[in-house]
Amino acid sequence: MNNLLQQFDFSFFAASWLPQVVLVIVAIIVLNVGVYFLLRKIEKIALLSPSIWDDALIKATRKPLTLILWVTGATFVIEIVHSHLGTPVYDFVTPTRSTLIIIALAWFLMRLIGQASRNMLAPSEAAEDAIDRTTVDALSKLGRVTVIILTALVILQTLGFSISGVLAFGGIGGIAVGFAAKDMLANFFGGLTIYLDRPFVVGEWIRSPDKEIEGTVEYIGWRQTRVRGFNKNPIYVPNSLFTTIVVENPTRMTNRRIKETIGIRYADLNKIGAIITEVKTMLQSHPEIDTDATLIVNFISFSASSLDFFIYTFTKTVDWIQFHEVKQDILLKIALIIQAQGAEIAFPTRTLHIEAETAEAPEPD
Secondary structure, three states: OHHHHHHOOOHHHHOOOHHHHHHHHHHHHHHHHHHHHHHHHHHHHHOOOOOOHHHHHHHHHHHHHHHHHHHHHHHHHHHHHHHHHOOHHHHHHHHHHHHHHHHHHHHHHHHHHHHHHHHHHOHHHOOOOOOOHHHHHHHHHHHHHHHHHHHHHHHHHHOOOOHHHHHHHHHHHHHHHHHHOHHHHHHHHHHHHHHHHOOOOOOOEEEEOOOOEEEEEEEEOOOEEEEEOOOOOEEEEEHHHHHOOOOEOHHHOOOEEEEEEEEEOHHHHHHHHHHHHHHHHHHHHOOOEOOOOOOEEEEEEEOOOOEEEEEEEEEOOOOHHHHHHHHHHHHHHHHHHHHHOOOOEOOOOOOOOOOOOOOOOOOOO
């Protein structure tokens, strides 16, 4: 049999170490299949739990664990081959195995962070106040950056590089990069300020009186923030700009204000007192007016062609569309009050007074 294998150049199959290699490969396959079905079973059980961490942990484990099992199996195979053939590649097995296992662990942490952040944000669709999307996104990005940096340092240490030398070189290089990329660093720290101070979050309406920026925040990155204008155009704002400008956040307002000045004809001077009283009573009894906030109805000036009074009050709603419905209802009721008093709303007019000419006495003859 051995002669036949050698004749057809199949002597490879007659090697004494081949059954051991096959046994290790079969064991790894069986172990992978067993782990797969075990994790599937545990995942179904974890779905019944309200915790977001157990199913995130299971989903993050599956693929990195498979990589670790195959790397371990491949190491055993190379050790078997090396013990029989003495192949020189064995010198590279240990650092390669360690590097791949470190990468698998980093992969696991990255998947865990990503899955946990998705699980945290999933309930926020039903309860938006429960989870701050901006904070979760910031912590997720910070966690990924930390994992990448630590993984790179551990791999360099595993491969025999001096970490102290790398850090010293990184410090010197960091100074040079800092001068070359100061705008990028300014945007990074501007994004960090947004994440820490949280003047706005994704989904909120913001505007700046200093710049022509107004719209809904769609995305907050480390370099720029994307704002969707009311004309549906995207506005890309460098994060460093938010550290130097005033930003208004109308989404967080407690009320919306109605501030209007209304003019009455001078001919209705004797009726303006009753009009103001009725308008104030109407506002105090209106179901959409917040009577705990400032409410003012007063006569304020004698204008050129009208007697002006103003209303200053706040609605309970902050919704833009509903606010205008409430404002329309109040203005129409004010018009009806003025009409019921027999008065009229003034419009710009000009009255011309002409004095009568006196008749001249006739001259004597």
